[in-house]
Amino acid sequence: MTMDTPKNKVNWHLFHYAAPSTFYPLAGKAIPWLMTLAVVLAAIGLWIGMAVAPSDAQQGDGYRIIYLHVPSSWMAMFIYIVMAFWSVIHLVWKTRLSALMAQALAPTGAWMALMSLVTGALWGKPMWGTWWVWDARLTSMLLLFFLYLGFIALTRSIDDPDRSDQAGSLLAIVGVFNVPVIYFSVYWWNTLHQGASVSSKGSSMAGVMLAAMLLMSLAAWMYSIAMTLRRVRVLILQREASTRWVQELNIL
Protein backbone atom coordinates (compact mmCIF):
# COMPACT_ATOMS: atom_id res chain seq x y z
CA MET A 1 0.00 0.00 0.00
CA THR A 2 1.52 3.30 -1.04
CA MET A 3 0.49 6.62 0.38
CA ASP A 4 0.80 9.88 -1.44
CA THR A 5 2.56 11.99 1.11
CA PRO A 6 4.94 14.83 0.41
CA LYS A 7 8.24 13.00 -0.08
CA ASN A 8 10.30 16.07 -0.81
CA LYS A 9 10.57 17.02 2.87
CA VAL A 10 13.98 15.68 3.86
CA ASN A 11 14.80 17.56 7.03
CA TRP A 12 12.55 16.04 9.67
CA HIS A 13 11.82 17.86 12.84
CA LEU A 14 10.01 17.11 16.05
CA PHE A 15 6.56 17.70 14.65
CA HIS A 16 7.01 15.83 11.38
CA TYR A 17 4.59 13.08 12.40
CA ALA A 18 2.28 15.53 14.19
CA ALA A 19 0.54 16.18 10.88
CA PRO A 20 -2.34 13.74 10.36
CA SER A 21 -1.33 13.26 6.71
CA THR A 22 2.13 11.92 7.66
CA PHE A 23 0.98 10.05 10.74
CA TYR A 24 -1.79 8.16 8.96
CA PRO A 25 0.49 5.98 6.75
CA LEU A 26 3.00 5.51 9.58
CA ALA A 27 0.27 4.16 11.87
CA GLY A 28 -0.99 1.98 9.06
CA LYS A 29 2.46 0.40 8.70
CA ALA A 30 2.89 -0.11 12.44
CA ILE A 31 -0.46 -1.77 13.18
CA PRO A 32 0.20 -5.23 11.63
CA TRP A 33 3.56 -5.48 13.42
CA LEU A 34 2.05 -4.50 16.76
CA MET A 35 -0.88 -6.87 16.36
CA THR A 36 1.46 -9.75 15.48
CA LEU A 37 3.63 -8.97 18.49
CA ALA A 38 0.55 -8.86 20.72
CA VAL A 39 -0.68 -12.25 19.50
CA VAL A 40 2.75 -13.91 19.80
CA LEU A 41 3.44 -12.48 23.26
CA ALA A 42 -0.06 -13.40 24.48
CA ALA A 43 0.33 -16.95 23.12
CA ILE A 44 3.66 -17.47 24.90
CA GLY A 45 2.40 -15.76 28.06
CA LEU A 46 -0.78 -17.84 28.17
CA TRP A 47 1.17 -21.06 27.51
CA ILE A 48 3.56 -20.34 30.39
CA GLY A 49 0.74 -19.12 32.61
CA MET A 50 -1.69 -21.94 31.94
CA ALA A 51 0.59 -24.93 31.30
CA VAL A 52 4.05 -24.31 32.75
CA ALA A 53 3.37 -22.33 35.92
CA PRO A 54 2.40 -24.49 38.91
CA SER A 55 -0.90 -24.22 40.79
CA ASP A 56 -0.96 -21.81 43.68
CA ALA A 57 -0.61 -23.39 47.13
CA GLN A 58 -3.69 -21.65 48.54
CA GLN A 59 -5.75 -20.68 45.53
CA GLY A 60 -5.35 -23.72 43.28
CA ASP A 61 -5.87 -22.99 39.61
CA GLY A 62 -8.29 -20.12 40.19
CA TYR A 63 -5.44 -17.68 40.53
CA ARG A 64 -4.58 -18.04 36.85
CA ILE A 65 -7.06 -15.30 35.94
CA ILE A 66 -4.52 -12.77 37.20
CA TYR A 67 -2.72 -13.22 33.87
CA LEU A 68 -5.64 -11.27 32.39
CA HIS A 69 -6.64 -9.28 35.43
CA VAL A 70 -3.37 -7.63 36.38
CA PRO A 71 -2.32 -6.54 32.86
CA SER A 72 -5.76 -5.05 32.17
CA SER A 73 -5.73 -3.18 35.49
CA TRP A 74 -2.28 -1.79 34.76
CA MET A 75 -3.33 -0.71 31.29
CA ALA A 76 -6.54 0.88 32.59
CA MET A 77 -4.58 3.07 34.98
CA PHE A 78 -1.70 3.77 32.61
CA ILE A 79 -3.87 4.70 29.62
CA TYR A 80 -5.53 7.49 31.60
CA ILE A 81 -2.11 9.01 32.27
CA VAL A 82 -1.19 8.73 28.60
CA MET A 83 -4.52 10.38 27.72
CA ALA A 84 -3.71 13.26 30.07
CA PHE A 85 -0.21 13.50 28.53
CA TRP A 86 -1.62 13.92 25.01
CA SER A 87 -4.19 16.36 26.38
CA VAL A 88 -1.46 18.57 27.81
CA ILE A 89 0.40 18.42 24.50
CA HIS A 90 -2.80 19.37 22.70
CA LEU A 91 -3.53 22.35 24.94
CA VAL A 92 0.05 23.62 24.80
CA TRP A 93 0.91 23.15 21.11
CA LYS A 94 -2.62 22.98 19.67
CA THR A 95 -1.67 19.90 17.67
CA ARG A 96 -4.87 18.28 16.40
CA LEU A 97 -3.39 14.82 16.35
CA SER A 98 -2.71 14.69 20.08
CA ALA A 99 -6.35 15.38 20.91
CA LEU A 100 -7.31 12.59 18.51
CA MET A 101 -4.83 10.31 20.28
CA ALA A 102 -6.49 11.05 23.62
CA GLN A 103 -9.92 10.32 22.14
CA ALA A 104 -8.67 7.13 20.52
CA LEU A 105 -7.15 5.95 23.81
CA ALA A 106 -10.30 6.44 25.88
CA PRO A 107 -12.37 3.48 24.58
CA THR A 108 -9.39 1.12 25.01
CA GLY A 109 -8.91 2.43 28.54
CA ALA A 110 -12.59 1.97 29.34
CA TRP A 111 -12.44 -1.54 27.89
CA MET A 112 -9.40 -2.40 30.01
CA ALA A 113 -11.12 -1.07 33.14
CA LEU A 114 -14.19 -3.16 32.35
CA MET A 115 -11.98 -6.23 31.74
CA SER A 116 -10.30 -5.62 35.07
CA LEU A 117 -13.69 -5.40 36.84
CA VAL A 118 -15.11 -8.49 35.15
CA THR A 119 -12.03 -10.64 35.70
CA GLY A 120 -11.88 -9.37 39.27
CA ALA A 121 -15.47 -10.46 39.84
CA LEU A 122 -14.80 -13.85 38.24
CA TRP A 123 -11.80 -14.31 40.52
CA GLY A 124 -13.67 -13.03 43.58
CA LYS A 125 -16.51 -15.54 43.30
CA PRO A 126 -14.45 -18.68 44.06
CA MET A 127 -11.92 -16.89 46.31
CA TRP A 128 -14.02 -14.52 48.39
CA GLY A 129 -17.33 -16.30 47.79
CA THR A 130 -18.94 -13.21 46.30
CA TRP A 131 -18.95 -11.43 42.95
CA TRP A 132 -18.33 -8.02 44.36
CA VAL A 133 -16.79 -6.62 47.49
CA TRP A 134 -16.37 -2.92 48.16
CA ASP A 135 -12.64 -3.39 48.14
CA ALA A 136 -10.56 -0.23 47.68
CA ARG A 137 -9.05 -1.37 44.42
CA LEU A 138 -12.33 -2.60 42.91
CA THR A 139 -14.14 0.59 43.90
CA SER A 140 -11.50 2.94 42.54
CA MET A 141 -11.36 0.91 39.30
CA LEU A 142 -15.15 1.35 39.01
CA LEU A 143 -14.77 5.11 39.44
CA LEU A 144 -11.97 5.12 36.85
CA PHE A 145 -14.33 3.30 34.47
CA PHE A 146 -16.90 6.08 34.99
CA LEU A 147 -14.22 8.71 34.37
CA TYR A 148 -13.46 7.09 31.00
CA LEU A 149 -17.17 6.97 30.14
CA GLY A 150 -17.54 10.64 31.10
CA PHE A 151 -14.65 11.60 28.81
CA ILE A 152 -16.09 9.59 25.91
CA ALA A 153 -19.58 11.01 26.48
CA LEU A 154 -18.29 14.59 26.61
CA THR A 155 -16.17 14.38 23.47
CA ARG A 156 -18.95 12.60 21.57
CA SER A 157 -21.68 15.06 22.51
CA ILE A 158 -19.86 18.17 21.29
CA ASP A 159 -20.34 18.64 17.56
CA ASP A 160 -17.71 21.30 16.96
CA PRO A 161 -14.36 19.45 16.57
CA ASP A 162 -12.21 22.20 18.10
CA ARG A 163 -14.39 22.56 21.18
CA SER A 164 -14.67 18.79 21.51
CA ASP A 165 -10.88 18.38 21.42
CA GLN A 166 -10.15 21.09 23.93
CA ALA A 167 -13.02 20.27 26.29
CA GLY A 168 -11.89 16.64 26.34
CA SER A 169 -8.31 17.69 27.03
CA LEU A 170 -9.35 19.91 29.94
CA LEU A 171 -11.46 17.12 31.41
CA ALA A 172 -8.64 14.58 31.10
CA ILE A 173 -6.28 16.94 32.93
CA VAL A 174 -8.78 17.59 35.73
CA GLY A 175 -9.33 13.83 35.92
CA VAL A 176 -5.69 12.83 36.10
CA PHE A 177 -5.09 15.04 39.12
CA ASN A 178 -8.17 13.60 40.78
CA VAL A 179 -7.36 9.93 40.18
CA PRO A 180 -4.77 9.70 42.99
CA VAL A 181 -7.08 11.64 45.33
CA ILE A 182 -9.92 9.26 44.51
CA TYR A 183 -7.67 6.25 44.97
CA PHE A 184 -6.36 7.29 48.37
CA SER A 185 -9.73 8.47 49.65
CA VAL A 186 -11.34 5.18 48.64
CA TYR A 187 -8.48 3.26 50.22
CA TRP A 188 -8.91 5.22 53.43
CA TRP A 189 -12.70 4.81 53.38
CA ASN A 190 -12.27 1.09 52.93
CA THR A 191 -9.88 0.63 55.81
CA LEU A 192 -12.17 2.71 58.01
CA HIS A 193 -15.35 0.82 57.23
CA GLN A 194 -14.24 -2.75 56.72
CA GLY A 195 -11.02 -3.28 58.56
CA ALA A 196 -7.99 -4.34 56.56
CA SER A 197 -8.82 -4.98 52.92
CA VAL A 198 -8.52 -8.50 51.60
CA SER A 199 -5.08 -8.99 50.17
CA SER A 200 -5.14 -10.67 46.80
CA LYS A 201 -1.57 -11.92 46.57
CA GLY A 202 1.13 -13.37 48.73
CA SER A 203 4.24 -11.28 49.16
CA SER A 204 6.37 -13.32 46.84
CA MET A 205 5.60 -14.73 43.44
CA ALA A 206 7.24 -17.62 41.68
CA GLY A 207 9.55 -16.57 38.84
CA VAL A 208 7.55 -18.47 36.22
CA MET A 209 4.33 -16.73 37.22
CA LEU A 210 6.03 -13.36 37.06
CA ALA A 211 7.43 -14.12 33.62
CA ALA A 212 3.99 -15.08 32.34
CA MET A 213 2.47 -11.96 33.80
CA LEU A 214 5.10 -9.70 32.28
CA LEU A 215 4.61 -11.33 28.86
CA MET A 216 0.86 -10.82 29.15
CA SER A 217 1.42 -7.19 30.17
CA LEU A 218 3.61 -6.60 27.12
CA ALA A 219 0.93 -8.21 24.96
CA ALA A 220 -1.67 -5.88 26.52
CA TRP A 221 0.60 -2.92 25.69
CA MET A 222 0.98 -3.96 22.07
CA TYR A 223 -2.74 -4.62 21.74
CA SER A 224 -3.61 -1.25 23.27
CA ILE A 225 -1.22 0.65 21.01
CA ALA A 226 -2.46 -1.19 17.93
CA MET A 227 -6.12 -0.58 18.76
CA THR A 228 -5.45 3.08 19.54
CA LEU A 229 -3.64 3.56 16.24
CA ARG A 230 -6.48 1.90 14.35
CA ARG A 231 -8.99 4.15 16.05
CA VAL A 232 -6.90 7.24 15.48
CA ARG A 233 -6.71 6.41 11.76
CA VAL A 234 -10.51 6.33 11.62
CA LEU A 235 -10.73 9.60 13.53
CA ILE A 236 -8.20 11.18 11.15
CA LEU A 237 -10.26 10.09 8.15
CA GLN A 238 -13.42 11.50 9.73
CA ARG A 239 -11.85 14.85 10.49
CA GLU A 240 -9.90 15.21 7.27
CA ALA A 241 -12.49 13.72 4.93
CA SER A 242 -12.65 16.88 2.86
CA THR A 243 -8.91 17.32 2.42
CA ARG A 244 -7.07 16.46 -0.74
CA TRP A 245 -4.70 13.86 0.67
CA VAL A 246 -7.61 11.78 2.05
CA GLN A 247 -9.47 11.95 -1.24
CA GLU A 248 -6.32 10.82 -3.03
CA LEU A 249 -6.30 7.67 -0.88
CA ASN A 250 -9.44 6.57 -2.75
CA ILE A 251 -10.82 4.65 0.18
CA LEU A 252 -13.91 6.65 1.07
Place this chain on the structure above:
Amino acid sequence: MGVLSFFASVLERDVLLAWRQRGDVLLGLMFFMLVATLFPLAVGPEPNGLLRIGPGVLWVAALLANLLALPRLFHGDWIDGSLEQLLLAPYPPSMMVAAKFAAHWLVTSLPLALAAPLLAIQYGLPLAQCLMLVASLLVGTPIITALGGIGAALTLGLRQGEVLLALLVLPLLAPVLIFGSGAVGAVAAGQSGMAELSLLAAMACTSVFFAPWLAAKALRLAIE
Protein backbone atom coordinates in the same frame (compact mmCIF):
# COMPACT_ATOMS: atom_id res chain seq x y z
CA MET B 1 -11.87 49.74 38.36
CA GLY B 2 -9.43 47.38 40.02
CA VAL B 3 -9.60 43.62 39.74
CA LEU B 4 -10.98 43.30 43.25
CA SER B 5 -13.81 45.71 42.69
CA PHE B 6 -14.59 43.86 39.44
CA PHE B 7 -14.79 40.67 41.51
CA ALA B 8 -17.04 42.43 44.03
CA SER B 9 -19.36 43.84 41.38
CA VAL B 10 -19.84 40.46 39.65
CA LEU B 11 -20.46 38.87 43.04
CA GLU B 12 -22.98 41.55 43.97
CA ARG B 13 -24.74 41.26 40.62
CA ASP B 14 -25.11 37.47 40.89
CA VAL B 15 -26.31 37.57 44.48
CA LEU B 16 -28.81 40.28 43.57
CA LEU B 17 -30.06 38.25 40.59
CA ALA B 18 -30.50 35.23 42.84
CA TRP B 19 -32.32 37.36 45.41
CA ARG B 20 -34.75 38.55 42.72
CA GLN B 21 -35.49 34.87 41.97
CA ARG B 22 -35.61 33.52 45.49
CA GLY B 23 -37.80 30.61 44.41
CA ASP B 24 -34.86 28.88 42.74
CA VAL B 25 -32.99 28.67 46.02
CA LEU B 26 -36.07 27.33 47.77
CA LEU B 27 -36.43 24.70 45.05
CA GLY B 28 -32.98 23.31 45.87
CA LEU B 29 -33.79 23.30 49.59
CA MET B 30 -37.05 21.48 48.95
CA PHE B 31 -35.25 18.86 46.91
CA PHE B 32 -32.72 18.36 49.71
CA MET B 33 -35.50 17.88 52.28
CA LEU B 34 -37.51 15.59 50.02
CA VAL B 35 -34.60 13.26 49.35
CA ALA B 36 -33.83 13.15 53.07
CA THR B 37 -37.50 12.36 53.76
CA LEU B 38 -37.59 9.52 51.25
CA PHE B 39 -34.92 7.48 53.00
CA PRO B 40 -36.84 6.75 56.24
CA LEU B 41 -39.81 5.77 54.05
CA ALA B 42 -37.62 3.32 52.15
CA VAL B 43 -35.52 1.79 54.93
CA GLY B 44 -37.95 2.03 57.85
CA PRO B 45 -38.23 4.40 60.78
CA GLU B 46 -36.15 2.53 63.42
CA PRO B 47 -34.15 5.24 65.24
CA ASN B 48 -30.96 3.15 65.39
CA GLY B 49 -30.95 2.48 61.67
CA LEU B 50 -31.58 6.14 60.88
CA LEU B 51 -28.84 7.22 63.26
CA ARG B 52 -26.40 4.93 61.47
CA ILE B 53 -27.24 5.94 57.89
CA GLY B 54 -28.00 9.59 58.76
CA PRO B 55 -24.58 11.18 58.01
CA GLY B 56 -24.22 9.37 54.71
CA VAL B 57 -27.77 9.99 53.55
CA LEU B 58 -27.69 13.68 54.42
CA TRP B 59 -24.36 14.11 52.64
CA VAL B 60 -25.61 12.33 49.52
CA ALA B 61 -28.79 14.43 49.56
CA ALA B 62 -26.77 17.64 49.93
CA LEU B 63 -24.42 16.55 47.12
CA LEU B 64 -27.34 15.86 44.78
CA ALA B 65 -29.07 19.14 45.69
CA ASN B 66 -25.85 21.01 44.91
CA LEU B 67 -25.44 19.08 41.67
CA LEU B 68 -28.98 19.98 40.64
CA ALA B 69 -28.18 23.68 40.94
CA LEU B 70 -24.90 23.56 38.97
CA PRO B 71 -26.33 24.00 35.45
CA ARG B 72 -27.77 27.35 36.62
CA LEU B 73 -24.23 28.62 37.23
CA PHE B 74 -23.61 29.87 33.70
CA HIS B 75 -26.79 29.03 31.80
CA GLY B 76 -28.80 32.21 32.40
CA ASP B 77 -25.90 34.49 31.51
CA TRP B 78 -25.09 32.38 28.49
CA ILE B 79 -28.66 32.56 27.15
CA ASP B 80 -28.97 36.35 27.42
CA GLY B 81 -25.44 37.01 26.14
CA SER B 82 -24.09 38.68 29.28
CA LEU B 83 -21.56 35.88 29.75
CA GLU B 84 -19.92 36.93 26.49
CA GLN B 85 -19.81 40.53 27.69
CA LEU B 86 -18.26 39.48 30.99
CA LEU B 87 -15.59 37.45 29.17
CA LEU B 88 -14.81 40.45 26.98
CA ALA B 89 -14.31 42.70 30.01
CA PRO B 90 -10.71 43.87 30.43
CA TYR B 91 -10.18 41.72 33.53
CA PRO B 92 -8.94 38.16 33.97
CA PRO B 93 -11.83 35.82 33.07
CA SER B 94 -10.82 33.54 35.94
CA MET B 95 -11.64 36.43 38.31
CA MET B 96 -15.14 36.69 36.86
CA VAL B 97 -15.58 32.93 37.17
CA ALA B 98 -14.32 32.98 40.76
CA ALA B 99 -16.87 35.68 41.60
CA LYS B 100 -19.64 33.62 40.02
CA PHE B 101 -18.49 30.58 42.00
CA ALA B 102 -18.55 32.58 45.21
CA ALA B 103 -22.02 33.94 44.51
CA HIS B 104 -23.30 30.49 43.57
CA TRP B 105 -21.91 29.03 46.76
CA LEU B 106 -23.50 31.81 48.84
CA VAL B 107 -26.97 31.43 47.37
CA THR B 108 -27.05 27.64 46.90
CA SER B 109 -24.67 25.74 49.16
CA LEU B 110 -24.79 27.99 52.23
CA PRO B 111 -28.59 27.68 52.69
CA LEU B 112 -28.29 23.90 52.26
CA ALA B 113 -25.57 23.70 54.90
CA LEU B 114 -27.60 25.84 57.28
CA ALA B 115 -30.75 23.76 56.71
CA ALA B 116 -28.89 20.49 57.31
CA PRO B 117 -29.18 20.50 61.15
CA LEU B 118 -32.96 20.52 60.83
CA LEU B 119 -32.82 17.25 58.90
CA ALA B 120 -30.08 15.90 61.18
CA ILE B 121 -32.48 16.31 64.12
CA GLN B 122 -35.09 14.31 62.22
CA TYR B 123 -32.54 11.53 61.89
CA GLY B 124 -31.85 11.79 65.63
CA LEU B 125 -28.20 12.82 65.28
CA PRO B 126 -26.76 14.23 68.52
CA LEU B 127 -25.59 17.84 68.70
CA ALA B 128 -21.89 17.07 68.12
CA GLN B 129 -22.71 15.26 64.89
CA CYS B 130 -25.06 18.06 63.78
CA LEU B 131 -22.29 20.60 64.23
CA MET B 132 -19.79 18.44 62.35
CA LEU B 133 -22.33 17.96 59.55
CA VAL B 134 -22.66 21.72 59.13
CA ALA B 135 -18.88 22.19 59.37
CA SER B 136 -18.15 19.47 56.82
CA LEU B 137 -20.80 20.87 54.46
CA LEU B 138 -19.37 24.38 54.81
CA VAL B 139 -15.85 23.14 54.03
CA GLY B 140 -16.82 20.52 51.44
CA THR B 141 -19.39 22.32 49.29
CA PRO B 142 -16.85 24.79 47.80
CA ILE B 143 -15.21 21.74 46.20
CA ILE B 144 -18.55 20.78 44.67
CA THR B 145 -18.97 24.31 43.32
CA ALA B 146 -15.40 24.42 42.00
CA LEU B 147 -15.18 21.00 40.30
CA GLY B 148 -18.85 21.16 39.31
CA GLY B 149 -18.24 24.62 37.88
CA ILE B 150 -15.63 23.19 35.50
CA GLY B 151 -18.17 20.54 34.49
CA ALA B 152 -20.90 23.16 34.03
CA ALA B 153 -18.60 25.22 31.80
CA LEU B 154 -17.57 22.17 29.75
CA THR B 155 -21.18 21.05 29.18
CA LEU B 156 -22.62 24.55 28.64
CA GLY B 157 -25.21 24.47 25.87
CA LEU B 158 -24.89 20.78 25.02
CA ARG B 159 -27.75 18.38 24.42
CA GLN B 160 -28.38 16.40 27.59
CA GLY B 161 -26.00 18.80 29.31
CA GLU B 162 -27.44 18.23 32.78
CA VAL B 163 -27.13 14.44 32.66
CA LEU B 164 -23.66 14.71 31.15
CA LEU B 165 -22.66 17.10 33.91
CA ALA B 166 -23.68 14.56 36.55
CA LEU B 167 -21.75 11.80 34.77
CA LEU B 168 -18.62 13.95 34.55
CA VAL B 169 -18.69 15.38 38.04
CA LEU B 170 -19.96 12.62 40.33
CA PRO B 171 -16.91 10.31 40.06
CA LEU B 172 -14.68 13.31 40.74
CA LEU B 173 -16.68 14.16 43.83
CA ALA B 174 -16.37 10.71 45.42
CA PRO B 175 -13.55 11.88 47.76
CA VAL B 176 -15.67 14.82 48.97
CA LEU B 177 -18.48 12.47 49.90
CA ILE B 178 -16.09 10.03 51.59
CA PHE B 179 -14.40 12.66 53.74
CA GLY B 180 -17.58 14.66 54.39
CA SER B 181 -19.68 11.80 55.66
CA GLY B 182 -16.51 10.28 57.18
CA ALA B 183 -16.05 13.36 59.36
CA VAL B 184 -19.57 13.00 60.80
CA GLY B 185 -19.07 9.25 61.13
CA ALA B 186 -15.83 9.80 63.03
CA VAL B 187 -17.65 12.04 65.51
CA ALA B 188 -20.27 9.32 65.91
CA ALA B 189 -17.47 6.84 66.65
CA GLY B 190 -16.12 9.08 69.39
CA GLN B 191 -13.21 10.62 67.48
CA SER B 192 -12.73 14.28 66.67
CA GLY B 193 -13.18 14.04 62.90
CA MET B 194 -10.65 16.80 62.42
CA ALA B 195 -8.48 14.63 60.16
CA GLU B 196 -11.30 14.28 57.62
CA LEU B 197 -12.17 17.95 57.95
CA SER B 198 -8.54 18.97 57.36
CA LEU B 199 -8.33 16.81 54.24
CA LEU B 200 -11.57 18.38 52.98
CA ALA B 201 -10.13 21.83 53.66
CA ALA B 202 -6.95 20.95 51.75
CA MET B 203 -9.00 19.76 48.78
CA ALA B 204 -11.16 22.89 48.99
CA CYS B 205 -8.10 25.16 48.87
CA THR B 206 -6.59 23.32 45.89
CA SER B 207 -9.78 23.14 43.86
CA VAL B 208 -10.86 26.71 44.60
CA PHE B 209 -7.42 27.91 43.53
CA PHE B 210 -7.24 26.08 40.19
CA ALA B 211 -10.87 25.62 39.15
CA PRO B 212 -11.73 29.22 38.14
CA TRP B 213 -8.84 29.23 35.68
CA LEU B 214 -9.84 25.91 34.10
CA ALA B 215 -13.54 26.83 34.05
CA ALA B 216 -12.69 30.15 32.35
CA LYS B 217 -10.80 28.20 29.66
CA ALA B 218 -13.80 25.92 29.21
CA LEU B 219 -16.17 28.91 28.97
CA ARG B 220 -14.07 30.40 26.20
CA LEU B 221 -14.59 27.18 24.25
CA ALA B 222 -18.34 27.28 24.79
CA ILE B 223 -18.61 30.89 23.66
CA GLU B 224 -16.50 30.61 20.50
